[in-house]
Each structure stands twice: as C-alpha cells, then as structure tokens.
Amino acid sequence: MAVSHVDPDQRALGPRNTNIPGSPVQYFINPIAIQSIIFSAVELGNTTILTTDSLQAFSANANLLPQTGSTSRITFPLAQGMGFVTAKYSNLQPLIQSSVFFRSVTIASASGNGIFKYRITLEDNKSWLLYAVPSNGVDPQLSLVSNTTMQGISNWSGFIQIAKNPAGPSGEYIYDNAAGVYPTAVSLTASTYSQTGTYQFQWTKAGLLGRNAPKLLMFALPHHVESFAGPTPFAKTALRLQTTTKGVATGIIADLWTLIEPSLPIDMNFSPWNGSLPQGRRSVNALSPAAIGIVNTVAAAEIRQDMANQTYLDSMYFSGKALSKFAALIYAVHEMCGEPDLARLGLGQLKLAFAKFSTNQQIYPLVYDAAWKGVVSSGAYVTGDHGQDFGSTYYNDHHFHYGYFIHAAAIIAYLDPSWLHLNKDWVNMLVRDAASPASNDPYFPFSRMFDWYHGHSWAKGLFESADAKDEESSSEDAFFAYAMKMWGRVTGDRSMEARGNLMLAVLARTLRNYFLMQEGNTNQPMEFVGNKVTGILFENKIDATTYFGNNLEYVHGIHMLPLLPYSALTRTPSFVLEEWSLFFDPANASAPDPASSVQGGWKGILYANLALIDPRRSWDFFAQRDFDMGWIDGGASRTWYLAWAAGLGGAP
Numbered sequence: 001m002a003v004s005h006v007d008p009d010q011r012a013l014g015p016r017n018t019n020i021p022g023s024p025v026q027y028f029i030n031p032i033a034i035q036s037i038i039f040s041a042v043e044l045g046n047t048t049i050l051t052t053d054s055l056q057a058f059s060a061n062a063n064l065l066p067q068t069g070s071t072s073r074i075t076f077p078l079a080q081g082m083g084f085v086t087a088k089y090s091n092l093q094p095l096i097q098s099s100v101f102f103r104s105v106t107i108a109s110a111s112g113n114g115i116f117k118y119r120i121t122l123e124d125n126k127s128w129l130l131y132a133v134p135s136n137g138v139d140p141q142l143s144l145v146s147n148t149t150m151q152g153i154s155n156w157s158g159f160i161q162i163a164k165n166p167a168g169p170s171g172e173y174i175y176d177n178a179a180g181v182y183p184t185a186v187s188l189t190a191s192t193y194s195q196t197g198t199y200q201f202q203w204t205k206a207g208l209l210g211r212n213a214p215k216l217l218m219f220a221l222p223h224h225v226e227s228f229a230g231p232t233p234f235a236k237t238a239l240r241l242q243t244t245t246k247g248v249a250t251g252i253i254a255d256l257w258t259l260i261e262p263s264l265p266i267d268m269n270f271s272p273w274n275g276s277l278p279q280g281r282r283s284v285n286a287l288s289p290a291a292i293g294i295v296n297t298v299a300a301a302e303i304r305q306d307m308a309n310q311t312y313l314d315s316m317y318f319s320g321k322a323l324s325k326f327a328a329l330i331y332a333v334h335e336m337c338g339e340p341d342l343a344r345l346g347l348g349q350l351k352l353a354f355a356k357f358s359t360n361q362q363i364y365p366l367v368y369d370a371a372w373k374g375v376v377s378s379g380a381y382v383t384g385d386h387g388q389d390f391g392s393t394y395y396n397d398h399h400f401h402y403g404y405f406i407h408a409a410a411i412i413a414y415l416d417p418s419w420l421h422l423n424k425d426w427v428n429m430l431v432r433d434a435a436s437p438a439s440n441d442p443y444f445p446f447s448r449m450f451d452w453y454h455g456h457s458w459a460k461g462l463f464e465s466a467d468a469k470d471e472e473s474s475s476e477d478a479f480f481a482y483a484m485k486m487w488g489r490v491t492g493d494r495s496m497e498a499r500g501n502l503m504l505a506v507l508a509r510t511l512r513n514y515f516l517m518q519e520g521n522t523n524q525p526m527e528f529v530g531n532k533v534t535g536i537l538f539e540n541k542i543d544a545t546t547y548f549g550n551n552l553e554y555v556h557g558i559h560m561l562p563l564l565p566y567s568a569l570t571r572t573p574s575f576v577l578e579e580w581s582l583f584f585d586p587a588n589a590s591a592p593d594p595a596s597s598v599q600g601g602w603k604g605i606l607y608a609n610l611a612l613i614d615p616r617r618s619w620d621f622f623a624q625r626d627f628d629m630g631w632i633d634g635g636a637s638r639t640w641y642l643a644w645a646a647g648l649g650g651a652p
Contacts, residue, residue: 001064001076002035002099003085005164007126008242010034013527017544019592020552021582024530029467029541030244035099037120037128037162039085041066041074041092042151057439057446058186058201058453066092079183079203080453083175083217083251084131084161086182086207094132094140094152094160100124101147113208115180118142118150119172127165129172131179133208134158159207167239174239178217178253181207188452190502195279197261197502198229199452205255219249220257222523223455223506223513227259244540246454246514247523261505265569268504270331270411270486272647273565276573283565284647285336291642291651292337294623299333299639303346310634311353314363315389316377317397320404321635323357324562326350327411332643334415347415354408358426364389372462373444374398375433386463395461399449400473402430403480404635407564410486417490424491431484437499449480450503455510468539472546473558474515475567478507482566508570515559516575532579533559552583552593553602562635563608563644576612584610601633608641615650 014027047067054061059079066072075088101123108117114137118130132140132152140152140160161179165171183203190199203216219241220228228236232254239251265273271283287295303326311322327350334343356362364379372395380386380393390397409427413420436444449457457477458469471477485500487493512518515537517529524534528542535544535555546554556579560571581588584606586596595606604622611618622641632638645651 001039001062001074001087002033003037003039003162004032004034005036005126005241006030006034006244007166008525011525013525014543017531020530021590021592022530024544025525025527026545027535027541027543028525028528032466032540035097036122036124036126036164037085038095038097038099039074039076039087039160039162040095040097041072041089042095042154043072043092044074044095054185056185058188059184077182077184077206079186081218081220081249082183083178083219084163084182086159086161088159090157091155092157093154094142094150094156096130096142096150096152096160096162097148098122099148100126102144102150103147105142105144105150113180115208116140116142117176117179123147127168129163129165129175129179131161131175132158133161133180164241166241171239174217174237174251174253178214181205181209181214181216183216183218190499192264192498192502195262195264195266197264197498197505199259199261199502199506201257201259201453203255215253215255218252218254218257220252221249221454222247223509224257224259225250226509226513227261228257229260230258232256232258245524245537245542261502261509264501264505265566266501268482268485268565268569269489270328270414271336271565272644273568274648275568287336287643287646288651291619291646294651295332295639295642295646296337296339296342298642299329299337299339300342302329302637302639303333303342307346307349307353308356312356312362314379316362316364316366316392316401317390317404318634319357319362320401320408321562323350323354323408324404325635325637325640326353327408328564328640329637330415331411332640336643336647343415347412350408350412351416351419354405354412354423357405358423368443374448375429391461391463394463395448396463397459398461399434399457399480400459400476402434403476403483404562405430406487407479407483410483410490413487413490420491427487428491431487431496434480435484435499437495450477452506455506456515465538467541470536470538472536473561474507474511474534474537475559475561475570478504478511478566478570479562479564481507482564504566504569511570512572512575516571516579518575518578532556532575532582551602553595553598553606556583557602557605557609560609561605561633563605563611563641567609568612568648571609571612573613576609580610580613600630601636604631604633604636604638604641607631608636608644611641611645611648611650615645615648617650618648619645619650619652 013025016023043066051063062076064074072091103121106119116132120128135157142150142152185204187202235254237251269283271285313319330346333339367378377392379388432444434449439446459471460469481503488496515534531544534542584595586594607621
C-alpha cells in the first residue's frame with residue numbers, strides 16, 4: 001500500500017485559456033503514483049489478495065493477505081482526515097519501501113509508551129516520521145537494507161504509523177504527542193435551534209488506550225476551520241498540509257469536533273428568496289399588479305403545454321426537470337399571481353404526469369438493487385448501455401435526478417395535502433436513496449451522495465476513475481438539499497427539514513470556498529482562480545470544463561441551474577457580480593461570452609441568474625415583447641423566470 005502527498009510545486013498546470021481575462025489555466029492535476037512510502041511485508045507476493053471490511057460513511061478497513069485463508073495480514077484502518085497512515089501487522093516481517101528512495105533513516109529515541117520512532121528523509125528532500133508500536137513490546141528492528149527498502153524482524157505484530165512532516169521540530173513535536181492512536185470509525189450527530197445548526201464528528205479510536213492516551217491528530221479542511229465552535233478552535237495546531245483540491249488542511253488534536261452554521265435558511269420557502277432582506281421577510285410572494293398581469297399572460301400559454309409528453313421520457317433526469325419546472329410554474333400562478341383556477345388546471349395535469357413515475361410505469365421503471373442497497377433506473381439493464389441516463393443505474397447523479405422529483409412532489413403536496421397519502425412513501429424512498437440519515441437503515445446506506453466531511457456531494461457512482469470521485473453541478477447539489485428541506489416541511493418531518501437547512505448552510509460555505517471562486521480565493525491555485533467556477537471538481541484535479549462541452553455558458557451555467565430560492569443563498573451577490581461582469585455582461589466589450597450572443601436555453605439561464613444582482617434587467621429580458629421561447633431550457637419556464645425576477649425586485 002503506497003502513501004503519497006503532493007505539494008503545490010508538484011502540481012501539473014494545464015494550458016492557459018487566453019479567451020478569459022487573465023488567462024487562467026484550464027485545469028490543474030496532482031501527479032499520481034508517487035510512491036513516497038510503501039507498506040509491505042516479506043510474505044506478500046504474487047498470491048497476495050486485497051479485501052475490505054467495516055465499510056462505513058467516513059471509514060473503512062483495507063486488508064492485504066499473503067494468500068487466501070491466511071491468518072497473517074496487514075490491515076489499514078482508513079478514515080477521512082486521519083493524521084497518520086496506520087498499518088496493523090499480524091505475524092509478518094515488515095517491509096517499508098520507497099520508490100522515491102531513502103536518503104537517510106535515523107533511529108530516534110523512543111517517544112514513550114513503547115513506541116519506536118524513525119526519522120526519514122527521501123531523495124526529494126521531504127521528511128517523514130515513522131512510529132512502530134509492537135503488540136508485545138518487541139522492537140521491530142527496522143533497518144535500511146537498500147536505498148529503497150527498510151526491513152524488520154520476522155513474525156512481528158503491532159502497528160506502524162507514517163506521517164509527512166513539513167514543519168521541522170515543531171511538527172515533529174505535534175506528531176510525537178499524537179502517535180500511538182488512530183481512528184477506526186466516526187459518528188456524526190447534528191441538531192438545530194432556530195437559525196443555528198450544530199454538527200459534530202466523534203471519532204472512535206484504537207491503539208494505546210488508557211487514562212493517558214493521546215488525543216487523535218486529524219486534519220480539518222478550510223471550511224471546517226471556519227465553522228469550529230466550542231473547544232474545537234483551541235485544538236488547532238500549527239501543522240499544515242496541502243490537500244489535492246481543497247486548499248490547506250490544519251492539524252487538529254481532538255477526538256471530537258464541534259462545528260456551527262449560524263444562519264440556517266429557515267424562512268426559505270417556494271417563493272423567490274432575498275438574503276439581503278430582514279429575517280422573516282426574505283421570501284417574497286407579493287407582486288405588483290403590472291407584474292401579475294404579464295406573468296399570468298405568459299402562464300396561460302405555458303400551463304397548457306403537453307405535460308405528459310414533456311415528462312414521459314427515457315431519462316429520470318430530464319423527466320424530473322420537466323416535472324419540477326411545471327411545479328414551479330403552477331406555484332407562481334397560484335401563490336404569487338392569485339390565479340387558483342388556472343393553477344388547478346395545471347395541477348391536475350401535473351399529478352397525472354407524476355403518477356407515471358410514482359406507480360413505476362415510466363419507460364425504464366425503477367428497481368431495487370440489493371447489492372449496493374439503492375433504487376436505480378432499469379435503463380442500463382434493459383439497453384446494456386452503462387451510460388444510459390448518465391449512469392443512473394450505477395448510482396451516478398442520484399441526488400441530481402431525484403432532487404427534481406422531490407421538489408415537484410413538495411409543491412404538489414403543498415397545494416393539495418390530500419395527495420400525500422398515495423405518494424409520500426414513494427418520494428421518501430427517493431430521499432432515503434440519496435440521503436438516508438440512519439446508519440442502521442436496512443435498505444439504504446447513510447448519506448450516499450452528500451459527504452459530510454467534504455461538505456458537498458460526489459456525483460460519481462460505481463464507475464472507476466483515475467482522478468477519483470467528482471462533482472460537476474454544485475447548484476444541483478444544493479438544489480437537492482433545498483428540495484429535501486421543502487419536502488420535509490410539507491410532510492411535517494421536522495428532522496428532514498432541519499437536515500436540509502443544515503446541508504444548505506454547509507453547502508453555501510463549501511461552494512464559496514472550493515467551487516465558486518471569487519477574487520482572493522486562497523483555496524485553489526492562483527493560476528486557476530480566474531475561471532471563477534471549477535467546472536468539474538475531482539478529488540485529484542479540477543478541470544474548468546463540463547462533460548458535454550467547453551462553452552463558457554455550459555461551464556458556468558451548470559453551476560447555476562435550476563434558478564430557485566436556494567440560489568440566492570449559495571450564489572452570493574458579490575460572486576455573481578464578479579462572474580457576470582467578467583464573462584457575460586454585454587456592456588463589457590472584453591467579455592468573452594456576452595449573454596446577448598448566447599443561443600438556446602443557456603441564454604435564459606444566464607439572464608435568470610442575473611436577477612440575483614440586477615433583477616430589473618433580468619425582468620426586462622424575459623418580459624420583452626418578441627421573446628424567443630427557444631431561450632428557455634427544458635427544465636425551466638418563462639413564467640417562473642418572470643415571477644423570480646419580479647419577486648427579487650425587478651418588476652415595474
């Protein structure tokens with residue numbers, strides 16, 4: 001098992017995009033296969049097998065056995081944020097190797113508690129520390145037998161911990177005082193009170209336990225450090241390590257972290273939401289008579305579209321988008337324009353369209369997968385195409401796909417609570433598939449998509465990837481949390497609503513830190529920040545592109561859609577102003593992609609996004625007399641965009 005850590009000067013930068021002001025690089029990537037330290041054993045060879053066990057949301061064990069059935073093994077207890085890489089040896093002869101080559105290995109004085117310590121310098125001039133903790137007090141006698149290999153004694157049992165030390169004696173002191181214990185599992189708890197959300201990570205640890213056992217050394221990401229509360233800020237150390245795509249991590253000496261989000265969007269509902277207004281007045285329902293007249297005129301045509309044909313597609317994603325757009329349209333007509341009869345006409349059609357899915361009569365019905373415990377599209381099973389519906393059968397994008405159905409269901413149930421008794425269980429199933437809150441749920445894993453450590457979801461399912469998991473659409477990630485929050489509200493599930501509020505608040509923080517990059521962002525490389533959005537954020541690289549093209553309206557628009565109340569929380573006015581002014585403002589002669597020249601539905605997305613900073617200009621665009629409906633994509637309506645811009649203050 002190889003251990004690698006990449007410093008900023010080792011990154012590979014892509015070509016500069018000279019079409020963008022400042023010419024930021026297209027991508028950056030961290031080199032892989034730098035085998036700085038390798039855990040092995042003399043007994044491992046061609047018959048070695050890899051197994052895993054104790055698979056949990058934040059931790060897992062990986063095991064290397066010399067051969068099938070062997071009682072000897074190396075077990076690696078892996079946990080997000082762990083300060084050491086730990087290898088537990090059982091009756092093996094340890095080998096510690098390096099493909100970078102050992103420059104020097106020094107046996108240091110034992111750090112206490114029967115721990116044997118070694119200082120390692122590699123040929124790249126990087127310093128590492130090794131701590132060996134025997135189970136029976138026997139010195140492992142690790143010795144350098146070549147410039148690539150350290151070897152210990154036979155039949156040794158215990159655990160070995162490795163850590164990179166970039167901080168000299170001060171870093172070594174921190175590691176010395178944390179060595180001998182390691183995390184084996186993590187418990188996440190959360191609570192909310194009014195606008196404040198609190199969540200905690202509590203680690204279970206193993207190793208040298210007892211009254212004087214050291215506390216765990218764990219690494220916190222920048223958004224964690226911003227949120228720390230209670231005693232946790234005082235547990236910070238001066239130890240820092242660069243991460244691959246999340247800035248610089250900070251070493252924390254604690255077995256428990258407490259984090260607080262102080263501004264939950266508890267007053268956000270289905271109406272346009274303006275975060276700059278006082279609490280309790282931020283959701284805007286009231287429109288001017290002039291605005292209502294224009295919105296109703298447009299709605300009278302759009303609400304009579306063929307909902308059945310627009311929603312009955314061979315894709316859960318595109319079907320869900322259509323259901324969601326009609327739901328938002330109907331809500332605007334009913335609640336913001338005061339036209340219940342017109343809304344009732346659309347609501348009846350929407351219920352019928354939704355029933356195709358809730359009764360599992362869509363083109364590719366959903367099936368339950370007992371292997372990975374989830375509800376998946378049968379599309380890939382029927383067609384043989386693993387990529388059908390963006391890989392939904394193999395768990396790609398479930399929060400994106402199901403979020404649209406949950407949002408549509410929440411609006412239907414809000415307008416007609418009697419609809420719930422036939423549909424509540426089906427929608428709850430979708431929520432559980434992507435975001436089950438229970439670690440003991442027998443049918444779904446805990447929080448399949450949303451990674452509470454990283455503070456956002458990963459879209460990649462079961463597909464292997466050289467650069468690990470990724471997320472493209474940060475906005476659809478937040479949309480799922482918003483949809484879940486609103487479904488919890490209309491069903492009276494206060495716990496679900498609270499989880500959605502907390503997820504939204506965490507996402508607002510992580511998107512600002514990692515995905516939506518304002519000037520001065522220090523978490524992403526300065527050569528890349530000028531792109532303003534990440535495009536696709538992988539665990540090992542970030543590439544300012546999309547899976548469907550490089551147009552700037554694609555790269556940025558995928559982080560905008562769908563434009564709904566949550567957008568005003570996650571897309572701050574200061575960020576939107578920077579992005580619009582630099583890339584899309586027709587008044588800026590040097591803008592590389594002026595919105596006025598963009599074609600198709602992406603044009604509508606850009607101008608709906610503009611409402612977050614200039615709602616009058618957005619309103620004027622959608623209210624123009626000769627409006628081209630080709631500017632509205634399949635997941636939106638002109639009715640909603642008008643109501644959205646008007647609610648944010650854009651209507652006359």
